[in-house]
Amino acid sequence: MDQRNERAMRPWIASYPxxxxxxxxxxxxxxxEQVLAACAKNPLATALDFMGGTTSFGELARKITAFAGALxxxxxxxxxxxxxxxxxxTPFYPIAYYGVLRAGGIVVNCNPLYxxxxxxxxxxxxxxxxxxxLDLQxxxxxAEQLVQLGHVKSLVVCHFPDAxxxxxxxxxxxxxxxxxxxLRKSPVRDRIAAFNxxxxxxxxxxxxxxxPYKDIAVQQYTGGTTGVPxxxxxxxxxxxxxxxxxxxxxxxxxxxxAKVVAVLPFFHIFAMTVCMNVPLCNGTQVVMLPRFELKALLDLFARTKANVLPAVPTLLSAIARxxxxxxxxxxxxxxxxxxGGAALPNEIRANFAKKSKALxxxxxxxxxxxxxxCCAALRVPSKPLSIGLPLPGTDIRFVDIDNREVAAIGENGELEVRGPQVMTGYFNNDEANGEAFHDGWLRTGDVGHMDEDGYVFLVDRTKDLIICSGFNVYPRIIEEALMTHEAVEENNVIGVPDEYRGEAPVAYIKLKSGKSVTDTELKLFLADKLNKIEMPRxxxxxxxLxxxxxxxxxxxxxxxDYAATKAKKS
Structure with missing residues (x-):
């Protein structure tokens, strides 16, 4: 492919740092294999820091190997x-994760809060x-109930104080x-093995x-907020x-x-990859917190001098406030x-910059x-409000939501992805697989566009799209406008049935402590920022929230909540 054709197909390449x-x-x-190689390369270096307790790369390798053998x-x-x-x-997680993979198994991540x-x-x-x-009650x-219900046969239980x-x-x-x-009094005690x-x-x-191309490493469940995972x-x-x-x-x-902060949970795909796999396979220290608390996070920075923080917008908002x-x-x-994990409102970005000089x-x-x-550049600034450029080896395109034709530069459409990181499919779900792919491209369900320089901008999810009087209304546009009001701390916009327009936007608002504003005042504030169709009903x-x-x-x-409230009134 010559450079002219490549630029036409992949305009983002010219914008790469x-x-x-x-x-x-x-x-x-x-x-x-990569993490064990990193452990062998520098066994005395610190791999994990948890509440001030450390695990060296050499110790990590020994425990991974021993656990794999026992499995x-x-x-x-x-x-x-x-x-x-x-x-x-906790340190138990990476040992268990890599141990399962070393034994040949497939990791199935489970959120402890489910x-x-x-x-x-x-x-x-x-x-x-x-x-x-874990043996936290x-x-x-x-876990005990899962055994009793017959969904799990055996438990390996880690003793929390050992971490x-x-x-x-x-x-x-x-x-x-x-x-x-x-554990000794558990009705499933004969099904329990101690991790240590x-x-x-x-x-x-x-x-x-x-x-590597045929064997599955992780079966990651997704889609729980919109249907059966x-x-x-x-x-x-x-x-x-x-x-x-x-x-x-x-x-x-x-x-x-470098030291990478892992306050996002490893069982989530973002943290599993960015907070754990990438740094550890490069011989880089991971500093963990079991859950997010602002004081604990700030104390962690003061103690460890960590320099990389993968985060979600709500965490960044807490720092900004x-x-x-x-x-x-x-x-x-x-x-x-x-x-990552959700759209980053510009208001949070601006307020975070007042607290930290970090990129x-x-x-x-x-x-x-x-x-x-996609990601914004990690060493130099990127275009404001963009999610950056497609990663190396990744192709993307936007297609018209209705006719599935490729959208022109600057035109909104559904984002589709192709690359070596795209899953092999969903487990035992041919119907979902049929819906997930279009001509070999992964359908993301996210709506946006690419500019002439290849930068990607998202406006919403197709499932969140509100069809109002035949027009597309994107909740994110309304949410961004609401976030510019000084009294608004958080907001979320949904579409609800409307007899006249088909659907209409409704905004839920959480105000900042000590601030007040009425719905009438907010609508006046939004008057020059949204068109009439976008104005929340x-x-x-x-x-x-x-x-x-x-x-x-x-x-x-x-x-x-909205449906239940309406049902009570009718």
Whole structure:
């Protein structure tokens, strides 16, 4: 392909930062092989930091290998066995994750905050007989019920205090022992194996030959906010390719002496790839928090001097709103923050810049793409409000929502993706696979356009699109306008049935503490920012807005709330 044709097909290449090539060679070696190689290269370096307790790369490798051996000998894990992991961010998670892969198994991630009903669907659908979890009572009791319901046969249970440095371990065992499950009294105690005892056996796993392109590494469930979760099948090559793409895009950002903060949960695809796989496979330290608390995060920066923060907009918003007068000093080590998981409002971007000098780059991805598709440059500024450029080796296009023809530059359409990171398909779901792909391209459900320089801009999701009097109304445009009002802290816009217009936008608002505004005042404020069709029919004020389990504002609960309220009135 000559340069003229390539620019026409891939206009983003001309906008790539210096030193990055689109057609770079993509590394598809299985991730567990890469992390064990990194461990062997520098075994004394610190791999994991959890609450001040550290794990070296050498120790990490020994535990991964020993755990893989125990999985094979005690539980019969082999190539293709599905093993569920239900753990918060602790050192146990990467050991379990890489151990399962080394044994030949397939990781099935489970969110510890899911209900037993949701967990039952995932484990039963995947056929995961073994579940690795924690002895914190609020988590263990769900695992216990899964065994009792027959969805899981056996449990490997990690002892939470073992993750802590010695002083904290002693204090926790004394002061917080009521938070720990009493495993010996569990009705499923004969189905439980202790994680540390399996490691202590120091068994050597047998070799497993992996075909990176055919063998599945992770079965990641997605779509729970809009329907029954589907298991996206991510091959070893899919995951490794996305790591390689991100590595190239980072221009050395994820190499020592960098330290990457993992406050996003590893069971989420964004954190699994960007917070764990990419840095650890490069021999870079990962600094963990089990959950997000602003003070704990700021203290972590002050203690570790970490410099890379993958985040979601709600986390960045909390930093932007923080009233700590010393926050800039505490965040002084932060060089790059990467926002993903949801759209980043410009208001949050602007307020974050007042608290930190770090480059704030917005990225975009989805579970089915392992997950990253596009990202703003991580070393130099990108176009404002853009999600950046397609990663190396990634092709994208926008197609007309109605006729599926390729949209022209600047015209809105549904984003479609093609690249080595795109999943092999959904597990046992031919109907969903048929809907997910169009002429070999992955349909994302996201609406936007590309400009003449190849920068990508998203306006909304096709499922969130509001058809109002025959016109397309994008909730994100309304949400962005609302965020510019000084009293608005968060907002979420949904479409509701309307007898005259078919659908109409309704805005839910959470106000900042100490601020007040009426719906009439807000509509006057929006008058020169939105057209008449985009103007919300109603503005509803709430003390809190529902979020998904990784912090995205959720429309599903708002639609249910609106329907329930209307039903009561009728």
């Amino acid at each position: 210096d030193g990055i090539a689109w057609d770079v060679k993509i590394d598809t070696r299985p991730v567990h 094979q000998t005690q539980f019969g894990v082999k190539k293709g066995s599905r093993v569920a992991i239900m753990l918060p961010n 209900t037993v009903k949701e967990l039952s669907h995932i484990t039963a659908n995947a056929g995961a007989d073994l579940l690795i979890t 609020q988590i263990f009791e769900k 802590l440095p010695l002083p904290k371990k002693i204090l926790y065992s004394i002061a917080k022992r009521k938070d720990l499950a009493k 005892e399996l490691i202590d056996r120091k068994e050597t796993p047998s070799a497993v030959v992996i075909d 589907k298991g996206a099948l991510l091959s070893h090559a899919n995951i490794a390719a996305n790591m390689s793409q991100i590595d190239q895009w980072g221009c050395g950002l994820f190499y020592p002496p 923080a009233e700590d007068p010393n926050i800039s000093a505490k965040l002084a080590s932060l060089e790059v923050a990467i926002s 704030l780059a917005e990225g975009y991805g989805l579970t089915e793409a392992s997950p990253v598709v 109603e503005i509803i004020f709430k003390d809190a 529902p979020k998904t389990l990784i912090g995205k504002l959720s429309k599903k609960e708002l639609r249910e």
